[in-house]
Amino acid sequence: MKNAPTVMTFFERFEADILSGKKTITIRDESERDYVPGSRVDVSTFEDGRGFCQLDIISVEPILFDDLSLFHAEQENMTLAQLKAVIQEIYPGIEQLYVVSYKLAQRISL
Numbered sequence: 001m002k003n004a005p006t007v008m009t010f011f012e013r014f015e016a017d018i019l020s021g022k023k024t025i026t027i028r029d030e031s032e033r034d035y036v037p038g039s040r041v042d043v044s045t046f047e048d049g050r051g052f053c054q055l056d057i058i059s060v061e062p063i064l065f066d067d068l069s070l071f072h073a074e075q076e077n078m079t080l081a082q083l084k085a086v087i088q089e090i091y092p093g094i095e096q097l098y099v100v101s102y103k104l105a106q107r108i109s110l
């Protein structure tokens, strides 16, 4: 069995929404489907690796791109059109995705 991942990165432009609690899920491809509910991960920016919080993983659920809904968009603090555009940009042509739900555990301030 693989070890549970302990780190996650986000694009810097999503940091404020995560820290404010407006964004409570992230949708990832199969390379990031191994997060374990109940585990805590250290979160940093994708661009420069700056740590900014810890998240508690709540669940990891498979989702097809075509099944993304307003419910997912609301949890991403986006419109559905925005969410689909973001995912197509990050994961072009990928149909099988995973919804990772999380709760903010701790902010990291320098």
Ligand SMILES: CC(=O)Nc1ccn([C@H]2C[C@H](O)[C@@H](CO)O2)c(=O)n1
Binding pocket: 009, 010, 011, 014, 025, 026, 027, 028, 046, 076, 086, 087, 090
């Ligand atoms: C390396 C990498 O893929 N990093 C990602 C992937 C996704 N996100 C955000 C963008 C959207 O809010 C959701 C849906 O993919 O997750 C991200 O910040 N960083």
